[in-house]
Amino acid sequence: MKVVFCEPKLTMKKIDNANIFFESCREILDTYVTDKLYISSVFQVDQLLAGNADSNDIFVFFNAEDGKYDQKFLKLIKKYNDIKSRIWAVAMEKNPECRRPPEPVSDKQSFDVSCRNENRNPMKNNMRAIAHIFSRKIVAQTLSPLYRDEVLYFISHRRIDGEHIAAKLADELRHLTRERNVYRDVVNVEVGDDAQKDIDKNLPISDVLIFLQTEEAQNSSYIMKELCYALINDIPILWIQIDNASYSKMEIRPGERPILCYRSQEFDCQERLIEIADEIEEKCFQLIMNSSNQVYSYIEYLNDLNDADKIKLIGDKNSILAYKVEYKEETKDKYDSGIRKHYIQCFGRNPKAADIEKFIEKVKRERTYEVSDKLFLLSNHGYRESEISDTKVTEENFEDYIMNLENVSGVKRQQLNKRIILSGAFPDCDEIYKASLLEAVSVYSREIIKNGYILVFGAHPTFQKLIFDIGRLYAPDIKYSIEMHMDKAYIDGYDVEKLEENCTLVLSDGLQEMRKQMICKKKSELLICLGGKIKEDKAQQGVDIEVELAKKTNVPVALVGTVGGRSSEYAFERIEKNDWLDLNPWEQELNESLFYNVNHRLMVRRLLNKID
Structure with a gap:
């Protein structure tokens, strides 16, 4: 899967804001995405026209302000459209010609930068924040086992002195992008429902816990429970200190010190609130990606087992972080070869119900299901007792899965006598x-x-x-x-x-x-x-x-x-x-x-x- 990102000068005449958008996207893509290509010249366009496109590619370009394009560039769009690649257009201006991509992709929705910028102060540099929203969508496509754009933020706060801040923040985060779901109990729990049961249901499926540490927060046993659960279950925590509130007597600290610090009155200023939401969104993304990055240490260990001839590990070229695993197990049945075949999908984040459904649908469509003895969704969060409708498919945590592989493949473990x-x-x-x-x-x-x-x-x-x-x-x-x-x-x-x-x-x-x-x-x-x-x-x-x-x-x-x-x-x-x-x-x-x-x-x- 490759990201092909065309620079604004290939299609636009007024490129100042578009260049800021493009360079801001590069900040994210250069940090997280390995297979990418930035197109800046007609020479490169000719190379793409002569080469092969892939249906898994993402082709990104800027709509022309006047709707007029070079013929070679239109051929390039058609090439990626014919192969059924994902084509994402960016509209920098709000006039109809700029908002609508050219044929044959004119029916596709553009990422409308002007619309997202309407409610922001024109004197502020909002382009970077809007570009990061767009680039995170690309990361969600190219590294979907590590990050998904439809995240759930759980706001943990004390009502007595944090409710008005939580309310304003939740509304602004939802306004920032429609994919943001924000949970706070006073709004999300229906009248007559058990509040604690609802919290217990939503916290485990949250992607980030946003902890608003007001002065009264450290006196709440409920907040301490939420922090404790998140820490135990590897849910990233964004610790936000409000009004320099003391945390010296907090029973549980989610880190050495707060990640962000604000004054409560900052949330009452709409311009500042927008900036705060952007800053929080950026930090949440970084926390999710840093947490997800642990997946590579487990994959490295699986590669070590492969290099030691304990297992055979084969990457699935059509999927991200998916592998076939083969190993030989000792058996007394002469009709049983002992060869076991697994198919594993590795996740850095917590797999959701939709991930499991998509996984089962994919492996059955590609016949992977038929040729595998067992299929696993592996993560730090997985546990074998989780209920999946298909008994051949199992959620598992990495450590237990790897340890089982070591047990059946005869890996010797040290004895320190200590x-x-x-x-x-x-x-x-x-x-x-x-x-x-x-x-x-x-x-x-x-x-x-x-x-x-x-x-x-x-x-x-x-x-x-x-x-x-x-x-x-x-x-x-x-x-x-x-x-x-x-x-x-x-x-x-x-x-x-x-x-x-x-x-x-x-x-x-x-x-x-x-x-x-x-x-x-x-x-x-x-x-x-x-x-x-x-x-x-x-x-x-x-x-x-x-x-x-x-x-x-x-x-x-x-x-x-x-x-x-x-x-x-x-x-x-x-x-x-x-x-x-x-x-x-x-x-x-x-x-x-x-x-x-x-x-x-x-x-x-x-x-x-x-x-x-």
């Missing part, structure tokens, strides 16, 4: 933080086991199955990789033989003895504390007891504060005193990030880098 203790318990708090704790336990366990460490934990019943499932998927040897400690008093409720299939089981006489066995008996690299009960008698708090044992045996302690409970309270006490030296040798910034940052993948990798 212990990391994961201490976790549900705090007495809202369910959203319990969900965050489960997510943290899942991510930390996966990274510890996957990187060859021995995961050591107390036999919390809620975490057992989760950790065992992770071990079966990621461990080189599950009994080696998981060491579970249990008080003998609780063993009667378990099938010991089954437990010992999934871990190295260590039994102790009493809870205190169990903690000593877990932390003090063998050398450990790290104690990670997550959650934990807060009790009136602080001497009975499990986190405190385990931290003291770790300190006595010189085991570094990481206090994860984003999941609530005693670990959060303990970390905050340390932040107020700026005192970490007796817990670990790390810099203040890392310790404070563990308190604020809900990106568990990032934080556990930073911790593993420290102990490595």
Whole structure:
């Protein structure tokens, strides 16, 4: 798929504004699109006429102000039209001759720059913002698995001091381009409907969460829930600070500092509001693309498996970021060759229902469906339990898919013979933080086991199955990789033989003895504390007891504060005193990030880098 973009001078006489538009489009295309061609001369037009066009190409040109075109250029338009390429015309002026493209594409709608500029201040340089709207449409076509033009922005705000800002911003973003859907609960929830259910339905399908951080926002548990969900589920967050509002006491921070800062009165000035909407739109696009870019690291790893002859990876020339995967699986059936064939479509963004429908329609039309054993839509967000009407088609996250490929293709995993203790318990708090704790336990366990460490934990019943499932998927040897400690008093409720299939089981006489066995008996690299009960008698708090044992045996302690409970309270006490030296040798910034940052993948990798 190639973007062929003709410069204004090929078709226009007055080119000042058109050149600004063209150069502004190049800013976006040169950053994100690799296969592009800018046409600036008749010589290049002749080359295109002599060469081959492709139905997947996008041909872009500027309409002539007077509707008059060079005959060679008209032949070029006809060439791309005959092959059924996408032809996009840009109308810089509002007179009928300029708005209507020439034959044979006169029935196609032009991108009307003059119309989009009508409600803007003519003294301002709006051309760049309008050009970026157009170029983002091209990116949505050329890199559709990474970006789609029909985005949904979720505005998270506190009504008491942010409603008027949210209302003005939402209206202006919708006005900016008709593809913008903006969700804010006071408007989108129908009278009589359950507001929280509606929020819970729309937040997961949002492309960006726009967080309006007013002074009262940090006191809203609902906003903290929304931030927590977005961070856990890789939804990009645009943090906008209003009126220099304080964020020192925010339970959850979506980053180190706000991305944009405004004064509330700026939203009351229409000219300034237009500029703000443009700035927010640009930042949202950048956040989506930066988040989507993670897809290439997974594709690089699939290429590594291909180079090591573990799999065969074949790119689909007719699709973007789609591949055929073949591998051999050991089988005892003499009639089964063991050759498995997958077809994978990689996404950097969260696949929508429309993406799944389009995917199924495409693979069935091209017979890919028939020749594949399984077909996958892969993303950071995918999970196998999601409901798809076709059982042959599965949503999956990259890490689990790659790990399954490694399992069946015989990839050997390292064993470091180093212990990391994961201490976790549900705090007495809202369910959203319990969900965050489960997510943290899942991510930390996966990274510890996957990187060859021995995961050591107390036999919390809620975490057992989760950790065992992770071990079966990621461990080189599950009994080696998981060491579970249990008080003998609780063993009667378990099938010991089954437990010992999934871990190295260590039994102790009493809870205190169990903690000593877990932390003090063998050398450990790290104690990670997550959650934990807060009790009136602080001497009975499990986190405190385990931290003291770790300190006595010189085991570094990481206090994860984003999941609530005693670990959060303990970390905050340390932040107020700026005192970490007796817990670990790390810099203040890392310790404070563990308190604020809900990106568990990032934080556990930073911790593993420290102990490595």
